[in-house]
Amino acid sequence: MKSSAMRDMMAITARPEVISLAGGLPDTSTFPPETFAAAAARIAEESCAKALQYGPTDGLAETKDCIAEVMAAEGMRVDPEDLMVTTGGQQVLDLVTKTLIDPGDVIVSEGPSYPGALNAFKAYEADVVQIDMDADGMRIDLLEETLARLARERRRPKFIYTVPSFQNPGGVTMSLPRRQRLVEIAHEHELLVLEDNPYGLLRYEGEAPEPLYAIDGGVFVMYLGTFSKIFSPGMRLGWVVAPPPVLEKIEFGKQEADLCTSTLSQLMLQAYFELSDWRTYVDSLTGVYRSRRDAMLEALYDHFPAQAQWTRPAGGLFVWVTLPDFIDTTDLLARALGENVAFVPGEGAFVDGRGRNAMRLNFSASGEDHIREGIRRIGEVIKEQVALYGTLTGELPAVSEPGERGRPAGGVRRAAADEEARVVRLPRRASEARRAGGT
Amino acid sequence: MSRVAVLKGGRSLERQVSLRSGARVEDALARLGHDVAPIDVGIDLVRRLQAMSCDVAFIALHGRDGEDGTVQELLEILDVPYTGSGVPACSRAMDKVLTKHLLLEAGLPTPPFFSFTQTAFRELGATDALAAIAQRLAFPIVVKPSSQGSALGIKFARAAQDLPGALVAAFSYDGRVLLERHIAGRDLAVSVLDGPDGPQALPVVEAVPREEDFYDFEARYEIGRTEFVCPAELPSATTQRAQELALATYRLLGCGGFARVDLMLGADGELAMLEANAIPGLTETSLLPQAAEAAGIGFDELVERILGLALA
Numbered sequence: 001m002k003s004s005a006m007r008d009m010m011a012i013t014a015r016p017e018v019i020s021l022a023g024g025l026p027d028t029s030t031f032p033p034e035t036f037a038a039a040a041a042r043i044a045e046e047s048c049a050k051a052l053q054y055g056p057t058d059g060l061a062e063t064k065d066c067i068a069e070v071m072a073a074e075g076m077r078v079d080p081e082d083l084m085v086t087t088g089g090q091q092v093l094d095l096v097t098k099t100l101i102d103p104g105d106v107i108v109s110e111g112p113s114y115p116g117a118l119n120a121f122k123a124y125e126a127d128v129v130q131i132d133m134d135a136d137g138m139r140i141d142l143l144e145e146t147l148a149r150l151a152r153e154r155r156r157p158k159f160i161y162t163v164p165s166f167q168n169p170g171g172v173t174m175s176l177p178r179r180q181r182l183v184e185i186a187h188e189h190e191l192l193v194l195e196d197n198p199y200g201l202l203r204y205e206g207e208a209p210e211p212l213y214a215i216d217g218g219v220f221v222m223y224l225g226t227f228s229k230i231f232s233p234g235m236r237l238g239w240v241v242a243p244p245p246v247l248e249k250i251e252f253g254k255q256e257a258d259l260c261t262s263t264l265s266q267l268m269l270q271a272y273f274e275l276s277d278w279r280t281y282v283d284s285l286t287g288v289y290r291s292r293r294d295a296m297l298e299a300l301y302d303h304f305p306a307q308a309q310w311t312r313p314a315g316g317l318f319v320w321v322t323l324p325d326f327i328d329t330t331d332l333l334a335r336a337l338g339e340n341v342a343f344v345p346g347e348g349a350f351v352d353g354r355g356r357n358a359m360r361l362n363f364s365a366s367g368e369d370h371i372r373e374g375i376r377r378i379g380e381v382i383k384e385q386v387a388l389y390g391t392l393t394g395e396l397p398a399v400s401e402p403g404e405r406g407r408p409a410g411g412v413r414r415a416a417a418d419e420e421a422r423v424v425r426l427p428r429r430a431s432e433a434r435r436a437g438g439t
Numbered sequence: 440m441s442r443v444a445v446l447k448g449g450r451s452l453e454r455q456v457s458l459r460s461g462a463r464v465e466d467a468l469a470r471l472g473h474d475v476a477p478i479d480v481g482i483d484l485v486r487r488l489q490a491m492s493c494d495v496a497f498i499a500l501h502g503r504d505g506e507d508g509t510v511q512e513l514l515e516i517l518d519v520p521y522t523g524s525g526v527p528a529c530s531r532a533m534d535k536v537l538t539k540h541l542l543l544e545a546g547l548p549t550p551p552f553f554s555f556t557q558t559a560f561r562e563l564g565a566t567d568a569l570a571a572i573a574q575r576l577a578f579p580i581v582v583k584p585s586s587q588g589s590a591l592g593i594k595f596a597r598a599a600q601d602l603p604g605a606l607v608a609a610f611s612y613d614g615r616v617l618l619e620r621h622i623a624g625r626d627l628a629v630s631v632l633d634g635p636d637g638p639q640a641l642p643v644v645e646a647v648p649r650e651e652d653f654y655d656f657e658a659r660y661e662i663g664r665t666e667f668v669c670p671a672e673l674p675s676a677t678t679q680r681a682q683e684l685a686l687a688t689y690r691l692l693g694c695g696g697f698a699r700v701d702l703m704l705g706a707d708g709e710l711a712m713l714e715a716n717a718i719p720g721l722t723e724t725s726l727l728p729q730a731a732e733a734a735g736i737g738f739d740e741l742v743e744r745i746l747g748l749a750l751a
Contacts, residue, residue: 388607391560
């Protein structure tokens with residue numbers, strides 16, 4: 001899906017001199033080393049042999065208790081029988097797809113989607129149909145239209161994939177009414193939904209709408225959780241909650257893939273949950289990320305030209321920026337790398353060639369100074385391209401300078417939702433429709 | 440046995456390919472019994488080369504710095520022999536515009552083109568000449584950065600309204616771009632390898648798109664969408680002509696050791712040169728090693744030959 005050239009280019013983003021707003025990394029430097037040491041010491045003392053041993057395929061009972069606690073914090077009740085511990089959330093995407101998808105089967109997803117999920121879907125040759133989003137998340141009206149169209153074509157989607165909270169890469173959150181309607185649709189059509197919720201607890205403002213899983217009660221909604229963003233991605237700990245017949249198949253798949261999730265990781269998690277209050281750590285992360293998000297939004301207003309639009313996430317890790325459609329963000333990345341700054345071009349988040357004028361920016365992995373400087377540099381190269389395009393077309397669109405364009409009332413904390421509505425949705429361009437038609 | 444510094448990686452956009460080329464060369468050199476010192480080139484390159492005593496540098500770098508004569512210049516100063524072309528040939532081959540001018544002057548075929556810097560558009564009103572350019576070249580027009588080594592930034596303008604966007608994209612990679620007449624036809628590559636009897640053109644490789652009915656220009660560089668056939672199935676006269684042209688280009692640019700010349704075979708049977716690469720890829724899927732293999736030269740032999748030429 002991704003061109004080899006672009007993948008090659010992403011290799012440079014890892015160079016130390018590059019300010020990378022490209023990754024999706026949590027800032028693990030905020031984790032207290034003494035807690036890590038205490039947890040490790042405790043395992044050495046109390047459960048060394050167990051830590052070094054295989055474990056059950058569905059995970060240790062203690063891990064499931066931790067999972068139940070985390071899910072309860074978001075208003076969900078789960079029976080440990082219905083869940084399985086996995087090697088990170090990514091394994092859930094792989095196992096669910098492997099279990100449910102035969103080549104050519106349809107998966108409905110948001111557009112843009114998490115590229116890692118698209119890769120998993122494509123590995124099993126699924127046909128991904130993407131539904132546009134606006135400021136309230138997936139457009140349920142378009143979902144219904146799409147389901148009707150697919151029904152006419154006698155194609156029944158195997159499941160609907162969604163990241164309803166602080167979507168990756170869109171940054172938007174599905175409203176409660178849409179969540180309720182989505183669950184209704186799942187019941188009406190007897191359709192499975194895979195709710196991917198890695199960031200739900202990283203909320204920087206406002207009230208959390210109920211998770212789909214809580215609304216549905218686990219009938220049609222499968223739930224994907226992860227400790228990657230609230231504890232550690234290096235531990236590779238995730239989980240899936242699914243109806244028993246599906247879960248049983250997923251367990252076979254897991255047995256085949258890696259027998260069990262790392263026992264050491266699971267015991268580290270358990271010791272961590274016992275030795276300290278994980279909520280306190282999540283609160284500290286939330287504080288750090290909120291400031292970084294604000295720094296990024298401020299910098300975007302200061303340094304990006306008027307032609308750029310972006311989402312304003314109330315949580316999570318990402319801002320999604322849409323540029324004028326004459327800018328190709330893969331080429332822009334090459335230019336930006338020359339200024340030692342990186343982002344993720346939007347192309348990989350779509351299956352139909354859209355997203356070429358969009359980019360995903362991460363604010364969790366860099367300090368505020370780096371974020372400001374990185375955004376300034378990207379803003380410069382965008383302005384350069386906007387000006388050049390103006391010269392080439394003879395139109396000379398004005399590039400707004402800082403201060404020229406008033407900030408929205410109440411500063412960056414209150415941006416117009418209708419603006420956001422235009423941001424995530426990327427209308428198909430004629431040339432791209434042609435391109436998409438052939439695939 | 441020699442102590443060989445293998446230069447790879449670096450900051451070029453082709454870093455990843457270079458790391459793969461380098462790794463493969465290192466394995467071959469080790470098999471051949473050489474003492475291998477891999478270097479991912481960076482700010483400490485000169486210091487590292489000064490600190491170690493190597494007999495020769497194998498340059499497995501692609502794109503800016505590694506393929507444009509910069510690293511070669513540093514090795515000249517440090518008095519370290521190196522593989523491949525020297526500074527002048529690297530400088531010429533990296534610059535597609537210069538290469539095309541040299542080809543035209545030498546009477547060698549290359550598609551008609553025009554070339555401009557950003558400044559020409561910003562300060563000299565080159566925009567006002569776009570219509571005339573389009574008229575001379577006729578759509579579709581290929582727009583490419585003058586000095587980008589890989590396929591990055593190469594755009595295909597089907598109509599006048601595509602030109603500004605294509606130019607903005609190409610200018611992302613270089614301050615100079617060229618607009619070139621598109622030759623509809625077959626994509627060929629001829630590698631040249633120096634040897635005891637002088638430079639020799641290797642069998643022709645053809646890049647064949649997998650999806651004939653759906654094929655757009657950018658897609659040919661995506662994984663799995665192109666298949667390489669070597670030797671290309673061509674009339675023997677065409678093969679011979681392609682090899683002659685590649686050799687003539689190699690000599691014209693003053694290349695040394697090895698190089699790869701990319702050509703188009705038009706529907707009218709005419710060949711035209713697009714560019715020359717001073718350090719083509721050396722990975723498992725790269726064209727030069729495939730062509731060498733087809734000529735009965737295995738990868739180890741290829742590496743040994745290239746190294747030997749540097750030490751000769």
